[in-house]
Amino acid sequence: MRYSKGLLGGPGLSSPRNMAPSRRGFLGGTAMIAVSLVMPAFAGAQEAAKKGGVLRYGMNDGSQQDALEPGSWNTVMCGAAFNGALCNNLVELLPDGSLAGDLAESWQGNADSTRWTFTLRTGVKFHDGRAFTAEDARQSLLHHMGENSTSGALAIVSQISVIETDGEDRLVITLSQGNADFPYLLSDYHLSIFPAREGGGIDWESGVGTGAFRLESFEPGIAVRLVRNPDYHKPGLPHFDAVEFVNIADSTARLNALLTGEVDVIEDVDIRNVTLIERNPALKVHRTPSLRHLTFDMNCSVAPFDNPAVRNALKLAIDREDIIAKVFLGEGEVGNDNPVAPIMPLWAETPPQYVYDPEAARALLKEAGMEELKVDLSVSDSAFPGAIEAAVLFREHAAKAGIVINVIQEADDGYWDNVWLKKPFNASDWYGRVTPDWLFATSYTSDSPWNNTGFKNARFDELHQQARAESDQVKRAAEYAEMQQILHDDGGVITVAFVSWRLAMTQNIGHGETGGILPADNHRCAERWWRTDV
């Protein structure tokens, strides 16, 4: 699964589910957050963790295009090997979704969240002995900016107007517009810190970072091997002596590699193999709730979907439980037509929960004088795995409400170019975003580039602008809650399911709570996990 399919964004973010911002979790615009060292998620994990051994990780999407240049990263293989093992960011997403310092120790925003001052960790060294300074951080961000940038982090860095260093250990970032979430955005995996070059730019070619592992070998699309960095700045980490990320694109071959002991962990386990793995006492399946959601999107600007009654009838005419049971074999959670994931910090309940009610759907349409509703639903296998089967079930569910859904199977190739954003009712695969602000700016405000639901709601846009730089957290949470309720009541998204990252691994791999914002424990499995058999 790649990040670049046309909709995948940077990381999203998760946090404790309580709405009140926790002191360390969500950022007050003016709060000063100081973080000491990072500890694994649950106490006691540290004692259990043993030193030594090798982690061999079977990946699904490495590519011969993979390169060390951070702007080009768009596979999980690059993310886990380079962002998570070779490098550090200024900030780190903890497994519980809160934000901690990494190469930055603390940060502070001004009153309107336009100016952020980061105090950097001192005494950190790159793998070749160069000392990490504010200039390295500055150049690592500048690398993604500029006229002809084609970086994957463009959407984030384009908010930055100036980056200044203040001595060796301070970085001051000025934004063109207030953004209370800005420190979260610096967790984007492209924004890894590399050594600055004399005269500007960064030296990514040497493959030198500050991370828990040093690069030993890199064969694009085949394998990356890294060895322990004894001078790592986090005490007691990492546990492994070496990590290997191996690309195995075929799901059967991936499973066989795990069964024959070629690798210790595999990602993207085929749902049909889950029971087989769970029957094997030497293996375990590990699921982490993620931001990823699979949807059927209705374009609210196009008839008949411009009629709210039609949208609501269709939301009531789908049996989500049935689709999850039959298509995803239980591997998914029902959504409530709110694209914000429950693991995100500002997620809000959006009552009532949509349930399958064909009679209510029929009554709604009757009231609106739309009894003869016929709609085309465009799907393909590349929209999301199981999209065609889900659409066919939806057709059967809707028929009971008197709605005729004509399922059109579009070509796999070019689906994202020719169908998505173009056909009024289509299937979509969303990877979520770091913050609700970014999620909405990407796909739900009137002028968003990926407004697949053609959603144009003045109140929603106004709230989006207000909440962005709002420093009063209670008010801010209320604004985001209202936005989510608007999407639930009036939006064009039908969330078929929220899915988890699904790994299979041998019982010999130990780990604490795993983060679900990015795959592979927020990319940081190499430094967080350990072997139990060494």
Added chain:
Amino acid sequence: MNKSSHPILSMVVSRIGLGFLSLLIVSLVIFFSVSLLPGSYASAILGQNATPEAVAAMEDKLGLNQPALWRYLSWLGGAATGDLGMSFAGRPVLDVLGPRLRNTVTLAAITAVIAVPLAITLGVLCARFRGRFLDRFLSTSTLASISVPEFFVAYIVMMVFAVKLQWFPSMAGIRNSMDWGEQFYRMVLPILTLLMVILAHMVRNTRAAILSVMASPYVEMARLKGEPEGRVVLRHALPNAIGPIASVVALNLAYLISGVVVVEVVFVYPGVGQAMIDAVRNRDVPVIQACALIFAAAYIGFNLIADIISIISNPRLLHPR
């Protein structure tokens, strides 16, 4: 050069000319059909950042705003001199494909060295002992293995030898850091799979080619003269069946270069087939074009050699009256 070889010489030269012409036509088809692929590299790579400006900057960087004909000619000119240009990811195509091509050719060569002599021997034996146990056994088993899709053969081989018996690793993911022994050990299963796939094809065709010659009057004549059956097959039938045998061998060798994608994927073997899939997924056009050109050249080249072999082995041309 005596007079009798002139017809051969002129035929061989014209075949070679035709080969180059086909390659030229294929290169045109490749270049212009790749541009028909939906989607673009810029949108595939930029993903979330595919704003019109970023796409324009990317296309500018890749030189995609030049006229198509000009791009085609410069690509062709480069390819003719062994320069396949730069992949969109910024590495020379030769650097991307070089190691992959070496892996594929290694796999193909080892398989071919085992398969070709074995297949011809078995085919000749089938023809010689037609209808006996050996022939019936081989005909049945080759028919069975032709009827099964190759990915299935690959999975069966993997299940038996890697998962159940654990004799060989399930992954053939060879890397530069491994020594020769280790690399070969990891290649056993893909080689075995490919052998099962191409042996069957070649054995059946060899047998058929020889048997069709065996039906001709001069074989009857040889028999009437009292030649032993083995000698009839080897001395009279085989030389005249070389042409068709050469074509089927050529076809299978070309398949080994270009058609092993499935086997490469299943065994995670880093060959050129996987590189092409990867490139198609990313819309990395220079790499796709280079792969297609290499595959086309392999097909045309092997067929050319087969043609030349059948021309040279044609007694009518060898001994013109």
